[in-house]
Amino acid sequence: EKAGFDHFMLKEIYEQPKAYRNTMMGRVSEDGRSVHLKEIGMTPEQIRGISKVHIVACGTAYHAGLVGKSVIESLARIPVETDVASEYRYRSPIITPDTLVIVVSQSGETADTLAALREAKRCGARVLAITNVVGSSVSREADDVMITQAGPEIAVASTKAYTSQLIAFYLLGLYLADTLGTKDREWIANVLTAMHELPEQVESILEQSMVFKQIAESMAKHDNLFFIGRGVDFAVAQEGSLKLKEISYIHSEAYAAGELKHGTLALIEEGIPVISVITQEELYEKTLSNIKEVKARGAHVLAIVNAGLEDEVAKSVDEIFAIPKTLPVLAPALSVVPLQLIAYYASLARGNDVDKPRNLAKSVTVE
Ligand code: BG6
Numbered sequence: 001e002k003a004g005f006d007h008f009m010l011k012e013i014y015e016q017p018k019a020y021r022n023t024m025m026g027r028v029s030e031d032g033r034s035v036h037l038k039e040i041g042m043t044p045e046q047i048r049g050i051s052k053v054h055i056v057a058c059g060t061a062y063h064a065g066l067v068g069k070s071v072i073e074s075l076a077r078i079p080v081e082t083d084v085a086s087e088y089r090y091r092s093p094i095i096t097p098d099t100l101v102i103v104v105s106q107s108g109e110t111a112d113t114l115a116a117l118r119e120a121k122r123c124g125a126r127v128l129a130i131t132n133v134v135g136s137s138v139s140r141e142a143d144d145v146m147i148t149q150a151g152p153e154i155a156v157a158s159t160k161a162y163t164s165q166l167i168a169f170y171l172l173g174l175y176l177a178d179t180l181g182t183k184d185r186e187w188i189a190n191v192l193t194a195m196h197e198l199p200e201q202v203e204s205i206l207e208q209s210m211v212f213k214q215i216a217e218s219m220a221k222h223d224n225l226f227f228i229g230r231g232v233d234f235a236v237a238q239e240g241s242l243k244l245k246e247i248s249y250i251h252s253e254a255y256a257a258g259e260l261k262h263g264t265l266a267l268i269e270e271g272i273p274v275i276s277v278i279t280q281e282e283l284y285e286k287t288l289s290n291i292k293e294v295k296a297r298g299a300h301v302l303a304i305v306n307a308g309l310e311d312e313v314a315k316s317v318d319e320i321f322a323i324p325k326t327l328p329v330l331a332p333a334l335s336v337v338p339l340q341l342i343a344y345y346a347s348l349a350r351g352n353d354v355d356k357p358r359n360l361a362k363s364v365t366v367e
Pocket of ligand 1: 058059060061104105106107108109110113156157158360361362363364
């Protein structure tokens with residue numbers, strides 16, 4: 001059932017190209033210039049009436065929601081807040097009937113997320129669920145349901161479910177942008193073309209997985225490390241850090257690159273690994289100056305960059321890996337893959353039970 005892989009997690013990492021294709025399947029028009037989401041019952045009038053979006057989820061799904069915020073805000077220009085479900089439910093969120101609440105849940109059974117969904121409905125908001133499980137509680141109670149077509153995910157640490165949630169957010173962002181007229185069809189077609197290239201690009205990263213095995217084995221000797229990034233790179237850094245903590249039990253922190261010097265820089269000591277995600281061209285110089293701050297304190301820096309930025313970044317870091325070139329907005333769908341592989345191989349190097357990390361469950365049905 002592991003199809004020749006040693007662990008479900010590795011199998012699921014390798015299933016991502018297929019998951020991307022399946023989540024896109026049937027949702028792109030034949031001419032490749034627009035997105036069809038038949039599962040969304042909102043009329044164009046209702047969509048134009050959305051004043052704000054709340055994205056609510058737990059764990060890895062929350063991290064997908066952080067990327068989702070950036071995608072919806074930049075494509076559709078609707079203000080978005082992303083919250084952890086267990087916080088959202090009890091902070092008296094300002095939910096109005098013109099709020100679209102998006103709940104994200106692989107299993108569709110997470111109690112905190114379900115409670116947030118119910119609170120949103122009680123306040124009269126429309127609820128859209130992004131979930132991987134047809135017929136799950138979340139899917140039954142939401143008004144609209146986008147199913148991610150990742151296939152069953154067994155490993156506790158989520159990989160293909162997360163990336164297919166990203167694909168769902170891209171499709172949704174394009175759909176909203178088209179309906180609201182914030183992006184034209186030419187622009188949308190360009191993004192869709194780039195999205196169709198993602199599966200092969202993920203495959204090319206996977207072909208180099210031994211690079212990450214080596215990196216992970218040296219990182220596994222450390223007890224602390226940092227992930228840094230800006231914007232969507234920070235969102236991906238948070239997911240990379242969670243993945244590593246969940247299964248390798250190495251303590252790590254994800255920091256907004258520019259915020260390090262306002263707090264945690266004192267923890268950067270000789271030899272500490274820092275993984276820096278740099279895929280956004282307009283921000284790379286800023287992140288480079290943060291890298292210099294950690295390098296000056298002895299950090300060992302690995303940079304994950306979007307192809308095209310290698311020359312600018314290489315001289316400032318110890319190790320560099322370039323993901324295949326994609327549009328900045330789509331970069332999270334590629335840059336997270338090296339981080340998944342690092343977490344996997346670090347867990348393996350430490351002799352942990354990769355698929356069933358201690359103290360964690362795949363789906364938590366208590367609040
Ligand atoms: C946690 C799992 O308990 O729930 C995480 O350990 C997961 O892996 C999170 O991301 C949310 O789960 P779901 O099913 O709502 O996406």
